[in-house]
Amino acid sequence: MTVSSTSPSAQSSATRTQTSAAVSVSSETALPTSETKQAILTQPLFVYNPEYIAFLNKSLATRSPEEILEWALISLPGLVQTTAFGLTGLVILDMINKIRNRRQLAEHPVPLIFIDTLYHFQETLDVAKRASEKYDAPLQVYHPQGHDNVASFESHHGQELWKTDADVYDYVVKVEPGRRAAIENNAQVLITGRRRSQGASRAAIPILEIDSGVTPAVLKLNVLADWDYARVWKYVQENGVPYNVLHDRNYKSIGDWHSTQPTAESEGERDGRWKGEAKTECGLHKDYFKMRANYLAAAKKRKLTESTDFVLVDSEEPSSKKIDS
Template sequence: MLDQAQLQAVNEKLANATPQEILEWAIDNLDGLYQTTAFGLTGTIAVDMISKISKARGTSHSIDLIFLNTLYHFQETIDLAKAVSEKYNAKLHNYIPNGVNNVTQFEALYGKELWKTDEDMYDFAVKVEPARRAYEELGVKAVLTGRRRSQGGERAAIPAIEIDETGLIKVNPLASWTFNQVKEYADANQVPYNALLDKGYKSVGDWHSTKAPSGVSASDADERSGRWSDKGGQKTECGLHKDFFVMKRAFEKRKRELELAKKDSEAQVQVQA
């Protein structure tokens, strides 16, 4: 665990480091290191870089992957996750929302279109809780992310290394890269990518909240504009990088309310019968 002084020193040391140098530092210095990824372009090239580092050191792929399957991903994303894992011989850990196995069960528990009725509850159920469950079960102490400053929003000032409110260390190896740098690397190294990128998408999330941004040549500032486009730019993160404890309390409160409402509804039906 890094204290604040050590964290500051590390970020100063890595301020001008390449993504590969940041990855090597993480591999050499952090225990319980995994890569959480939704297989966006930044995430897949990080896998490629790790593969090259591992081969240069004469080892197998040194960082396991964690994929949070929300049950609402595009099929192209599911296919890509499998392809990347197989190409790089990287172990893939799949996690889905707790207590369900499919969309039908999820909607029976939370109702239809939860992302519309309560987006924070949705984010916690499909991303935050599964992630924390993965971290506990796998002994995760540090994670690699695909966040970059050029994506804007809450990511605009991220350092190479962060520590969240739970003590989890987050490594952002490509924080300083632009979308063009990411795309150039992917093309030059034949990195697998989501087929939706060929249809104009630059960032891909769940099918219900993702669309291609207007214009394939959109600037970096617009890179994630296709995500949560119905929120008018008010939403830029899915919950993984927000305060865990705040989200957990809100989720538990809302879930209790839903359970009470369901019981009241069932009681009304019995009375009417």
């Protein structure tokens, strides 16, 4: 799938009508089989441009998140969910499971990917396991390339890399594993948990957007873009969604243990992340190519072996660890 920046629409009027109708999905509309999905991924690439995405967003704005997800499952090839098991990601996982149950699908319909930075709270690892088991969703775990434990990682990169070079840290523990996961899963559309109420660079995100070069995926699907924290939390409570117990200790947004703090009631949702710094994103939603260039420059300066480069993506052996529920 590729992106066209040209102004002419990538779709005919007839196709637009079909797509608009597809946003309103009936229970009789069949989801593509695994064979069909593979066939789609090997066909000539789809083309999206800003005009067509704007058209889709206008249609999607009137639909519920669950309706959007069901439409995406039918209409968009290469769907992948990457989550750190924050509240929004868990809500999306619950909604996908409801669609699965309603349609009586034998398997979880979307690859579920977790980037283990090696510095997550134990509580985060616990909820990842609980959620994977509850929703019978096999979890693909990706680590920094060449390292699956802190001792190995720090023997190569040194201690507290997040302090000595935050951009290199983000690239090595989050961005590169995320890109590798996308490549290995043929990702073309990335389901995210970003919401406008989180502010900063997320304040104006649309439901469906063209990726700016973060991953091989061409589109990002921000299913809960217009929900606020209170609405997400209400859904969690009303639907019995498992969640990170740190939320009960005033942690609203949870990342690595070294850069996450609890927040006061009056503080913003992400104010506990990188407190006292200008930073607002971990790197997963930044320009991949700029971050890679920065990493390569730093690696050259430090004369590092590029064990963190995605050298294994063409290997027959997947680089993730799958945790079956």
